[in-house]
Amino acid sequence: MEFMRLGEPGAEVPVIRENGHYFRLDSLTADIDGAFLANDGIERTRTAHVAGELAEFIAPDGIRIGSPIARPMAVLCIGQNYAAHAAESGDLPPEIPILFYKHPNTVVGAYDDVAVPPNATKVDWEIELGVVIGKRARYLASPEDALDYVAGYVTSNDVSERDYQVAQSGGQWSKGKSSETFNPLGPALVPALEAGDPQQLRLWSKVNGEPRQDSSTADMIFSVATIIHHLSQYVVLEPGDLINTGTPQGVALSGRFPYLRADDFMEVGIDGIGAQRQRLVPAVV
Numbered sequence: 001m002e003f004m005r006l007g008e009p010g011a012e013v014p015v016i017r018e019n020g021h022y023f024r025l026d027s028l029t030a031d032i033d034g035a036f037l038a039n040d041g042i043e044r045t046r047t048a049h050v051a052g053e054l055a056e057f058i059a060p061d062g063i064r065i066g067s068p069i070a071r072p073m074a075v076l077c078i079g080q081n082y083a084a085h086a087a088e089s090g091d092l093p094p095e096i097p098i099l100f101y102k103h104p105n106t107v108v109g110a111y112d113d114v115a116v117p118p119n120a121t122k123v124d125w126e127i128e129l130g131v132v133i134g135k136r137a138r139y140l141a142s143p144e145d146a147l148d149y150v151a152g153y154v155t156s157n158d159v160s161e162r163d164y165q166v167a168q169s170g171g172q173w174s175k176g177k178s179s180e181t182f183n184p185l186g187p188a189l190v191p192a193l194e195a196g197d198p199q200q201l202r203l204w205s206k207v208n209g210e211p212r213q214d215s216s217t218a219d220m221i222f223s224v225a226t227i228i229h230h231l232s233q234y235v236v237l238e239p240g241d242l243i244n245t246g247t248p249q250g251v252a253l254s255g256r257f258p259y260l261r262a263d264d265f266m267e268v269g270i271d272g273i274g275a276q277r278q279r280l281v282p283a284v285v
Contacts, residue, residue, distance in 0.1 A: 001016050001017075001018050001045075001046065001049070001191065001194065002016060002017045002018070002068075002188035002189065002190055002274075003015075003016055003025075003032050003042070003045075003068055003152070003188060003189040003190075003191070004016070004017055004022070004065060004066075004068050004186070004187060004188050004189070005031070005032055005065075005066040005067060005068055005069075005070070006022070006057070006059055006063050006064065006065060006066065007063065007064060007066065008064055009064075009066065012031070012066040012070075013026065013057065014026060014029060014030075014031055014032045014036075015057050015059075016045060016049065016054070017188065018049070021056060022056065022057040022058075022059050023049060023054035023055065023056055023057060024054060024055045024056075024057045025045060025054065027048070027053065027054065027055070028041065028044055028045060028048060028054075029041060031070045032068060032069050032070060032189065033069065033070040033240050034072070034073065034238055034239035034240025034241070035239070035240075037132070037133075037134045037135070037151045037239045037240055038134070038135055038136070038239035038240075042134070042151060042152070042191050064109060064111070064112075065109050065110055065111055065186060065187045066108075066109040066186070067107050067108060067109050067110075067185040067186055068154055068185060068186040068187065068188050068189035069107075069132055069154070069185070069189060069240060069242065070240070071104045071105065071107055072104055072107065072132075072240050072241050072242045073104065073238050073240060073241055074101065074104065074235075074237075074238070074241045074242070075101060075102040075103070075104055075106065075107065075183060075241075075242045075244065076099060076101060076231060076235065076237075076241065076242070076243045076244070077099070077100050077101065077102060077128075077158060077177065077243070077244040077246075078097050078098060078099065078222065078227055078243070078244065078245050078246045079094070079098035079099075079100055079173065079246065080093070080094050080098055080221075080246065081094075081097070081098075081220050081221050081222055081227075081245060081246025081247075082215065082219050082220060082221065082246055082247065082248040082249060083219070083221060084215075084219070084248060084249035085246070085247055085248055085249045085250075085251070086221075087249070088249050088251070088253065088254035088255075088256075089253055089254075093221055094221065096230070097222050097226075097227055097230050097231070099231065099234075100172065100173040100174050100177060101174050101177075101178075102158070102174065102177045102178050102182065102183055102244075103174075103178040105180055106159075106177070106178055106179070106180065106181065106182040106183035107183045107185050107242070108181045108183065108184050108185070109184065109185070109186060109187075110155070110184055110185065110186035110187040110274070110275075110276035110277070110278075111184075111187075111276060111277055111278065112181065112184060112278065113181065113278060113279050113280070113281045114159055114181045114182065114184065114266070114278045114279070114280050114281070115179070115180055115181045115280075115281055115282070115283035115284070116260070116261070116262050116280050116281065116282055116283055117161065117164075117179050117283050118282075118283060118285055120161045120163070120164070120179070121163055121259065122161055122162035122163045122164075122252070122253075122259045123159065123160070123161050123162075123259055123260040123261075123280065124159070124160045124161070124162055124251050124252045124253055124259060124260065125157060125159060125205050125207060125212065125213075125251060125252070125260065125266045125268065126157065126158035126159065126160060126205075126247035126251055127155070127156075127157060127203045127204060127205040127213050127247055127248070127268035127269070127270070128156045128157070128158050128203075128244045128245055128246060128247050129153060129155075129156070129198065129201060129203060129217055129224070129244075129245045129270060129273070130153065130154040130155065130156030130185060130242055130243065130244055130245070131150055131153060131154075131198075131224055131227075131228070131242070131243040131245060132150070132151045132152050132153070132154060132189055132240065132241070132242055132243075133149055133150065133151060133228075133237045133238065133239055133240065133241040133242075133243070134149060134150055134151030134152070134192075134239055135149055135151075135239055136149075136236060136237065136238055136239065137149040137228060137231075137232045137236070137237040138232055138236045138237070139232055139233060140228065140229045140232040140233075142229060143223070143225040143226045143228075143229040144225070145229070146224070146225040146226075146227075146228035146229045146232075147192065147198075147224065147225050147228070149228060149237070150192045150198075150224070150228070151189070151191070151192065151239070152189045152190050152191040152192050152194075152195065153189070153190050153192065153195045153198060153270075153273050154185050154186055154188070154189050154190070154242075154273065154274070155185070155186065155187075155203075155268060155269060155270045155273050155274045155275065155276055156183060156184075156185055156242070156244050157183065157184045157185075157205075157266065157268045157276065157278070158177065158182075158183060158244050158247060159177075159179075159181075159182040159183065159184070159266075160176050160177055160182070160253075161175075161176045161177075161179060161182075162176060162252070162253050162259070163176070164176035164179075165177065179283075180283070183242075183244075184268075184276055184278050185242070186274060186276060187274050187275075187276060188273075188274050190272070190273050190274070195272065195273065196272065198217060198223075198224045199217050199218050199220065199223055199224065200216070200217065200218055201216065201217045201270050201271060201272060201273065202214075202215070202216050202270070202271040203215055203216070203217065203248065203268075203269070203270045203271075204268070204269055204270075205250065205266065205267065205268040205269075206266070206267040206268075207257070207260065207264060207265070207266055207267075208264055208265055209265075209267075212250045212251070212257060213247070213248050213249065213250035213251070213268075214248075214250070215248030215249070215250075217245075219248060220245065220246060221246075222246075224245060227243060227245060228243070231243070260280050261280065262280050262281055262282050263279070263280065263281075264279075264280045265277060265278065265279050265280075266278050266280070
């Protein structure tokens with residue numbers, strides 16, 4: 001059972017997908033958002049589906065697949081969470097999780113175009129495991145408690161502009177992370193119980209069909225549970241919040257690959273969670 005939102009921006013229909021069929025959730029909720037998740041939305045959906053209470057949705061050919069969650073209140077990101085990626089960035093592995101933020105309006109659908117800002121010259125791809133919070137997490141006692149606060153997992157592309165991130169940052173990274181459309185998400189939210197061990201997932205990326213990244217979440221420096229526990233000491237995590245957990249080596253910042261340009265295509269995926277594809281286009285000004 002996967003949670004999805006289908007339709008044009010602002011008019012998405014919340015659905016689940018199971019065995020190739022879609023079932024509407026609008027009898028349970030107006031959207032897949034924090035309020036839905038906090039109100040046991042995933043379990044209520046499971047119960048209603050087993051009881052045959054969800055109407056089937058016949059998706060027309062070519063229907064847009066939106067972000068599987070409505071715009072989150074916060075997009076929290078962990079930097080350099082794979083040792084090899086830290087090394088290709090010219091840094092030592094961090095001793096504590098590095099936190100930066102993206103603007104929530106970076107979140108778009110899995111197949112939506114990504115807009116290249118007018119003065120951008122160093123646009124980069126980053127496949128990441130996205131974690132969606134299911135209930136408020138504050139001052140958690142230990143990492144052992146942390147996964148109980150996860151609603152599910154998503155495939156996330158933390159698109160970055162490296163010149164904005166490094167040369168124009170003033171010491172902060174968010175300028176290079178927050179351009180509109182810079183966080184394609186989905187295509188689906190996979191509930192935590194069905195996703196398996198979040199530290200045993202293969203993740204990969206391609207540019208114009210050529211392999212770039214190929215790694216596993218087993219190589220994270222800080223596990224998903226450690227990240228959630230750590231962040232909860234500083235930030236109250238709300239239902240529907242998105243955490244990007246870091247990217248492995250194989251990005252353009254390494255110097256091994258060219259940066260992205262308009263008309264390039266990115267593909268990123270996580271086995272068992274989902275794959276996505278975007279075309280880069282010039283931003284309309």
